[in-house]
Amino acid sequence: xxxxxxxxxxxxxxxxxxxxxxxxxxxxxxxxxxxxxxxxxxxxxxxxxxxxxxxxxxxxxxxxxxxxxxxxxxxxxxxxxxxxxxxxxxxxxxxxxxxxxxxxxxxxxxxxxxxxxxxxxxxxxxxxxxxxxxxxxxxxxxxxxxxxxxxxxxxxxxxxxxxxxxxxxxxxxxxxxxxxxxxxxxxxxxxxxxxxxxxxxxxxxxxxxxxxxxxxxxxxxxxxxxxxxxxxxxxxxxxxxxxxxxxxxxxxxxxxxxxxxxxxxxxxxxxxxxxxxxxxxxxxxxxxxxxxxxxxxxxxxxxxxxxxxxxxxxxxxxxxxxxxxxxxxxxxxxxxxxxxxxxxxxxxxxxxxxxxxxxxxxxxxxxxxxxxxxxxxxxxxxxxxxxxxxxxxxxxxxxxxxxxxxxxxxxxxxxxxxxxxxxxxxxxxxxxxxxxxxxxxxxxxxxxxxxxxxxx
Amino acid sequence: xxxxxxxxxxxxxxxxxxxxxxxxxxxxxxxxxxxxxxxxxxxxxxxxxxxxxxxxxxxxxxxxxxxxxxxxxxxxxxxxxxxxxxxxxxxxxxxxxxxxxxxxxxxxxxxxxxxxxxxxxxxxxxxxxxxxxxxxxxxxxxxxxxxxxxxxxxxxxxxxxxxxxxxxxxxxxxxxxxxxxxxxxxxxxxxxxxxxxxxxxxxxxxxxxxxxxxxxxxxxxxxxxxxxxxxxxxxxxxxxxxxxxxxxxxxxxxxxxxxxxxxxxxxxxxxxxxxxxxxxxxxxxxxxxxxxxxxxxxxxxxxxxxxxxxxxxxxxxxxxxxxxxxxxxxxxxxxxxxxxxxxxxxxxxxxxxxxxxxxxxxxxxxxxxxxxxxxxxxxxxxxxxxxxxxxxxxxxxxxxxxxxxxxxxxxxxxxxxxxxxxxxxxxxxxxxxxxxxxxxxxxxxxxxxxxxxxxx
Numbered sequence: 001x002x003x004x005x006x007x008x009x010x011x012x013x014x015x016x017x018x019x020x021x022x023x024x025x026x027x028x029x030x031x032x033x034x035x036x037x038x039x040x041x042x043x044x045x046x047x048x049x050x051x052x053x054x055x056x057x058x059x060x061x062x063x064x065x066x067x068x069x070x071x072x073x074x075x076x077x078x079x080x081x082x083x084x085x086x087x088x089x090x091x092x093x094x095x096x097x098x099x100x101x102x103x104x105x106x107x108x109x110x111x112x113x114x115x116x117x118x119x120x121x122x123x124x125x126x127x128x129x130x131x132x133x134x135x136x137x138x139x140x141x142x143x144x145x146x147x148x149x150x151x152x153x154x155x156x157x158x159x160x161x162x163x164x165x166x167x168x169x170x171x172x173x174x175x176x177x178x179x180x181x182x183x184x185x186x187x188x189x190x191x192x193x194x195x196x197x198x199x200x201x202x203x204x205x206x207x208x209x210x211x212x213x214x215x216x217x218x219x220x221x222x223x224x225x226x227x228x229x230x231x232x233x234x235x236x237x238x239x240x241x242x243x244x245x246x247x248x249x250x251x252x253x254x255x256x257x258x259x260x261x262x263x264x265x266x267x268x269x270x271x272x273x274x275x276x277x278x279x280x281x282x283x284x285x286x287x288x289x290x291x292x293x294x295x296x297x298x299x300x301x302x303x304x305x306x307x308x309x310x311x312x313x314x315x316x317x318x319x320x321x322x323x324x325x326x327x328x329x330x331x332x333x334x335x336x337x338x339x340x341x342x343x344x345x346x347x348x349x350x351x352x353x354x355x356x357x358x359x360x361x362x363x364x365x366x367x368x369x370x371x372x373x374x375x376x377x378x379x380x381x382x383x384x385x386x387x388x389x390x391x392x393x394x395x396x397x398x399x400x401x402x403x404x405x406x407x408x409x410x411x412x413x414x415x416x417x418x419x420x421x422x423x424x425x426x427x428x429x430x431x432x433x434x435x436x437x438x439x440x441x442x443x444x445x446x447x448x449x450x451x452x453x454x455x456x
Numbered sequence: 457x458x459x460x461x462x463x464x465x466x467x468x469x470x471x472x473x474x475x476x477x478x479x480x481x482x483x484x485x486x487x488x489x490x491x492x493x494x495x496x497x498x499x500x501x502x503x504x505x506x507x508x509x510x511x512x513x514x515x516x517x518x519x520x521x522x523x524x525x526x527x528x529x530x531x532x533x534x535x536x537x538x539x540x541x542x543x544x545x546x547x548x549x550x551x552x553x554x555x556x557x558x559x560x561x562x563x564x565x566x567x568x569x570x571x572x573x574x575x576x577x578x579x580x581x582x583x584x585x586x587x588x589x590x591x592x593x594x595x596x597x598x599x600x601x602x603x604x605x606x607x608x609x610x611x612x613x614x615x616x617x618x619x620x621x622x623x624x625x626x627x628x629x630x631x632x633x634x635x636x637x638x639x640x641x642x643x644x645x646x647x648x649x650x651x652x653x654x655x656x657x658x659x660x661x662x663x664x665x666x667x668x669x670x671x672x673x674x675x676x677x678x679x680x681x682x683x684x685x686x687x688x689x690x691x692x693x694x695x696x697x698x699x700x701x702x703x704x705x706x707x708x709x710x711x712x713x714x715x716x717x718x719x720x721x722x723x724x725x726x727x728x729x730x731x732x733x734x735x736x737x738x739x740x741x742x743x744x745x746x747x748x749x750x751x752x753x754x755x756x757x758x759x760x761x762x763x764x765x766x767x768x769x770x771x772x773x774x775x776x777x778x779x780x781x782x783x784x785x786x787x788x789x790x791x792x793x794x795x796x797x798x799x800x801x802x803x804x805x806x807x808x809x810x811x812x813x814x815x816x817x818x819x820x821x822x823x824x825x826x827x828x829x830x831x832x833x834x835x836x837x838x839x840x841x842x843x844x845x846x847x848x849x850x851x852x853x854x855x856x857x858x859x860x861x862x863x864x865x866x867x868x869x870x871x872x873x874x875x876x877x878x879x880x881x882x883x884x885x886x887x888x889x890x891x892x893x894x895x896x897x898x899x900x901x902x903x904x905x906x907x908x909x910x911x912x
Contacts, residue, residue, distance in 0.1 A: 104799050104800060175891075178888075182799045183864075190654065191647075195646060242561065242583075283742070341640070344640070374640060410641075428645075436633050
């Protein structure tokens with residue numbers, strides 16, 4: 001069978017696009033979710049065009065071989081992890097930015113283009129591609145689309161899906177479909193663009209995207225505020241959301257603040273229960289006014305200190321605290337990064353639940369994330385060499401998912417279900433909605449060849 | 457068969473929810489798209505709860521009777537038009553606003569609630585439900601969801617779908633599914649919320665929606681600018697979009713301006729080829745600065761006159777010109793209101809094409825619409841009593857759809873496909889994407905009972 005598959009692929013693809021070198025295969029068997037299981041692919045294909053993707057999928061369908069699509073491999077949920085004997089389909093050779101239309105404020109790109117490359121191409125035309133997952137320098141647009149990736153900008157500018165006008169996708173049987181287009185509004189038929197976005201490679205292979213660009217926002221004003229309690233920080237978040245349109249609204253809990261301060265001392269208040277970092281990019285006087293509004297909201301909620309600046313460079317320094325959150329926690333041990341969402345009003349309850357979970361399992365959990373969206377990243381830190389600690393970390397991770405669901409939340413806000421959280425999807429969706437997912441999966445991929453074992 | 461259906465419905469619904477009075481049925485056979493065909497329903501049901509909707513759909517499935525869901529009947533594409541012998545399912549008794557969560561900035565509503573009622577309930581809490589189709593005072597949220605309705609606010613705040621966090625829907629077989637939730641970000645599973653939104657009642661019956669509310673924006677500044685050519689107006693639109701974030705950016709062509717001025721004289725420049733109306737709701741100094749930016753863009757593009765005001769009340773008067781656009785055209789005769797979208801940069805070409813189409817068919821066409829989104833409403837005016845004029849109007853209408861497609865556009869930006877444009881969907885989507893639509897329809901509604909003859 002392996003020989004058949006290789007031979008069939010070699011017949012339809014250039015030689016350099018079909019790779020069976022075991023070292024290369026091993027390097028393509030997983031993403032960054034080290035705890036998610038993975039298998040050994042039988043072959044890696046690196047198509048250079050939509051028609052080569054079609055050719056791969058036709059072979060896969062003819063020979064009934066599973067296909068695992070893959071971008072830059074920066075995923076955090078095992079969504080790109082190989083199963084034994086699958087074809088891994090890397091989109092990284094399809095990495096061209098086909099067009100930047102300055103007047104039309106859109107870009108047409110291939111899936112292997114890095115998010116940062118799209119940002120740079122937009123910036124060359126004086127425009128801005130907003131979506132900014134933390135991985136923006138090394139994650140591909142295709143991967144961003146597959147997970148509907150978020151980031152810091154979402155609180156004002158939305159998620160990846162909000163920046164997509166249209167897609168080209170290849171279905172499991174090799175059929176090419178195009179969704180959406182170049183118009184901002186379009187209600188002709190079902191919203192298949194959004195159906196593909198966030199479907200983690202289980203419904204089709206995305207081969208092109210038309211992305212919406214925006215004017216570059218003005219320089220941002222910034223604040224960092226320390227709070228004596230989780231509830232007071234939560235109150236400030238709600239007040240800020242009710243009275244202003246922050247371009248960033250991030251939270252770090254005490255554990256995270258302490259990890260940052262001990263790794264990169266910058267004078268953070270390590271006695272605070274939580275730190276908020278907020279920005280306004282309204283610009284000019286308005287940006288300063290919005291900053292003042294947000295400072296007032298923090299003070300009213302009981303912040304023990306608020307630093308603020310209208311200077312962009314100083315603001316970037318303050319943002320450093322947030323950017324160091326995850327790497328600082330990584331200094332403390334191996335990490336298991338979670339990604340849950342709750343209604344914004346319930347953030348304090350989520351953080352309190354996480355503290356209880358940390359105590360219950362005797363693990364360190366630092367929580368940080370996108371407070372304005374209720375999307376938090378509780379990060380379980382553990383000793384990789386201690387199997388018992390690993391087991392407790394995993395239990396804590398799972399308990400965090402249950403806690404988010406109990407608060408009316410979601411098991412994933414921006415990283416995706418992948419293979420890591422597959423077992424929890426039913427608990428969130430319920431059996432009827434899960435069955436509907438399966439019906440849709442069956443309609444698009446009746447043989448179940450696309451990224452099996454992921455999401456559903 | 458009719459008796460069976462009535463009897464089966466009467467067994468599962470209260471007596472007042474099952475209506476067969478011919479006059480009432482006749483009043484429920486169509487929406488506002490008078491040119492779309494309609495049939496006579498056998499029965500009208502008015503369920504008061506999700507479980508009653510389930511009961512109706514179970515009967516429909518058991519007896520294989522088509523069901524046409526219906527809101528307030530303000531649709532413009534025949535999407536709610538009955539077919540002969542169908543069950544019309546009115547959601548208008550399910551019109552409660554179940555919850556307004558001020559802190560969480562969301563509302564949970566039933567589909568029969570009017571858009572205006574949701575706006576009012578949000579306003580009571582100092583919040584804002586943004587989506588504002590022209591029909592907002594008399595259209596239902598369910599209808600807005602079914603068509604993914606747009607409006608004037610979309611250029612800054614997006615369409616209906618951008619304001620929806622979650623849905624409850626009943627599938628054709630009576631299964632209740634819930635999609636999304638109360639969180640802003642959520643990538644657990646497929647985006648079924650967006651799949652239902654804009655599906656025009658063909659995939660399920662929406663029975664509840666969780667809607668995102670926003671802070672009320674500041675008072676708006678306003679400008680009206682007159683342009684000597686379509687191209688110069690188009691240039692101004694692109695410049696404004698590139699340099700600012702207008703909360704309204706509307707266009708009226710010469711025919712529309714003249715119709716307004718002759719109906720409600722307000723000193724509009726009837727020699728202009730196009731008028732732009734733009735607003736900024738950035739507020740305060742920023743609102744005035746953004747207005748100045750937009751005024752400068754209009755002048756740079758060659759506007760022959762620009763009126764602008766930072767006064768809200770004066771701005772509302774200027775907005776009157778736009779609000780009168782459609783009623784003013786209706787003074788001239790019967791109208792056939794189209795709804796096409798093109799990339800914003802191609803608006804001048806669309807308007808030029810519409811002028812050629814008007815000349816070719818010897819009809820009057822006034823075009824106005826949402827310039828910032830490229831979503832235009834060319835409105836064919838004709839003499840209802842003249843069958844030959846009607847035929848020419850219909851030909852012009854169809855030619856406008858082809859013109860939009862030729863410009864890389866869409867046959868509908870916000871009104872939906874309904875039955876009116878069903879024949880054109882394939883031309884936009886192509887056979888492969890159309891087949892994918894049918895596969896999804898088949899997965900959700902295998903017997904094809906939900907709103908047959910619409911969209912697909």
